[in-house]
Amino acid sequence: MLRVLIADDEPLARRALRRLLAPHEDVEIVGEAESVAQAMELVGSLRPALILLDIEFNGADGFDLLAAMADPPRVIFVTAYAEYAVDAFAVEAIDYLLKPVAQPRLDAALDRARRLLAPPPEAPATLELRAPGRLLRCAPGDILAIEAEGDFSRVHVADQPPLMILRNIGHFETVLPCPPFLRAGRSILVNCARVRSLDMRSRDEVKLTLVGKAEPITLGRAAAGRLKQALAT
Structure with missing residues (x-):
């Protein structure tokens, strides 16, 4: 069962989420919280695997909750505010849903x-x-990075030209081991063991250089932030 905690200060919003979760027989709603303090207590006692989390409620926000926990559950943000999406993926949110x-x-x-x-x-x-017209067999560790290209994935392999594979990036996320592979953003999966350097070109553009690939890959600010955080731990 997928154990889920709903954290939102609006009763109507919690009711709407219960209705949306009802068709999923493998989902168990283990509790509901209407404040950050209550959510913290319920996470400690109920140990949910996933939180459906509002961002702004009762004078605090969902980021306060995540920052206060050493090992928080995975989170899907459910909010009326579009402007926090970049921050949400920086804390490894699974998704960001707008009400x-x-x-x-x-x-x-x-x-x-x-x-x-x-x-x-x-x-x-x-x-x-x-x-x-091409078949390449390689060890997982020889894969440097994977970039999403719609239904295709651009796979960067050490000392090889990139390959366009008719598989989405989610397929590779389930096949490749984590660590060392990190889903740094919606459209990039990186082998952290192959990172040579991150070069900040501007506030919103970072060049990622990988061992085994001459040309760098351009990352956005959110993806670079997640990658830096992973490399620092």
């Missing part, structure tokens, strides 16, 4: 939560990467 939330949007967020919270599969010794 009012449509059923398909919550369903997609829960699907991603299930994938991320599932026990990690054993990494294969060799991966087969099939591109048009």
Whole structure:
């Protein structure tokens, strides 16, 4: 079962989330909180795997809750405020939903939560990467980074030209081991063991250099922040 805590100070919002969660038979709502203090207490006693978390409520915000916990559960933000999206992904939020939330949007967020919270599969010794007219077999550690390109993924392999694979980035996220692979943003998966340097070119542009690849990859501010945080731990 996916144990979920709802944290929102609006009773109508909590009721709406209960209704949206009802079709998911594998979801157990273990509690509801209407303040950061109450959410903190319930996380400690109930140990949910996932929080559906508002950002602004009762004089505090959801980021205060996450900052106060050494090992917080995974979180899906559910909020009326669009301006916190970058900050949300910097704290490794699974998703960021704007109220009012449509059923398909919550369903997609829960699907991603299930994938991320599932026990990690054993990494294969060799991966087969099939591109048009090309087949490459490599060890997972030889993959440097993967960039999302719609339904395709641009796979960067050490000392090889990039391959365009008809697999989305979520597929590789479930196959490759974490660590060392990190989903630094919606469109980038990075092998942290292969990071050579992060070069800040501007406030919103960072160049990522990887061992085994001559040309750097451009990262946005949020992805660079998550990667820096992971490399520092």
